[in-house]
Amino acid sequence: MADTRVKICGLTRPEDVAAVAAAGARYAGFVFFPKSPRNLSVAAARDLALLAPVGLAKVALVVNPTDDLLDEITRAVPLDMIQLHGSESPERVAEVRARWGLPVMKAVGVAGAEDLDRLTVYQQVADQILVDAKPPKGADLPGGNGLAFDWRLIAGRRWSRPWMLAGGLTPDNVARAVAMTGAAQVDVSSGVESAPGVKDAAMIARFVAAAMEAEAPPRL
Numbered sequence: 354m355a356d357t358r359v360k361i362c363g364l365t366r367p368e369d370v371a372a373v374a375a376a377g378a379r380y381a382g383f384v385f386f387p388k389s390p391r392n393l394s395v396a397a398a399r400d401l402a403l404l405a406p407v408g409l410a411k412v413a414l415v416v417n418p419t420d421d422l423l424d425e426i427t428r429a430v431p432l433d434m435i436q437l438h439g440s441e442s443p444e445r446v447a448e449v450r451a452r453w454g455l456p457v458m459k460a461v462g463v464a465g466a467e468d469l470d471r472l473t474v475y476q477q478v479a480d481q482i483l484v485d486a487k488p489p490k491g492a493d494l495p496g497g498n499g500l501a502f503d504w505r506l507i508a509g510r511r512w513s514r515p516w517m518l519a520g521g522l523t524p525d526n527v528a529r530a531v532a533m534t535g536a537a538q539v540d541v542s543s544g545v546e547s548a549p550g551v552k553d554a555a556m557i558a559r560f561v562a563a564a565m566e567a568e569a570p571p572r573l
């Protein structure tokens with residue numbers, strides 16, 4: 354059994370926080386991106402974050418955030434991590450980490466082998482890497498699109514930092530994804546929704562159980 358750590362991203366309602374905690378997920382993600390069906394105001398995110406029990410890490414997902422937005426979010430919302438999901442440079446990742454004093458997870462989009470060097474670059478400055486599918490050209494959202502990339506691209510890769518696998522994961526494919534990539538952590542958003550932005554408690558429970566029971570490849 355892999356005992357995979359799960360992040361459920363894009364919670365919008367108190368019952369989502371309860372479902373995520375009851376299922377045994379380890380991270381809850383709150384999205385601050387106006388175009389997203391999962392977008393939250395700072396006040397709404399604060400209310401949700403205050404419901405999270407000890408052991409459920411609260412992650413703020415932001416896209417190329419201004420300093421003012423980061424100030425506003427970090428002053429109001431009790432957080433454990435900042436997720437940068439835009440085109441932030443390595444220098445900006447290092448700056449956010451130093452200035453706001455929280456661990457930073459940098460999302461890196463992967464579509465082909467040409468994207469893999471960026472994983473190495475960002476591992477040098479971020480606390481964690483979120484390895485996600487690259488959004489299609491012209492997509493409204495830089496993440497949360499329910500698209501998977503070819504997991505063979507990262508199978509057997511050596512990592513110098515903790516990382517999470519994301520992109521198109523579902524209760525039905527997460528065990529295969531863990532077995533193929535050796536991911537110790539996985540992230541999902543649309544794969545546990547009944548409609549865009551609407552989380553489904555039964556799907557969350559099924560996803561977390563499948564991820565935790567997955568067989569990981571031997572870690573050498």
Ligand SMILES: O=C(O)c1ccccc1NCC(=O)[C@H](O)[C@H](O)COP(=O)(O)O
Pocket residue numbers: 362363382384386389390391414416438485494495496497498499500519520521522540541542543544
């Ligand atoms: O989920 C969003 O709406 C979103 C908006 C803007 C930037 C990133 C966003 N989501 C990123 C995530 O962390 C997702 O969990 C990740 O991309 C996987 O999404 P999915 O393929 O839908 O499981």
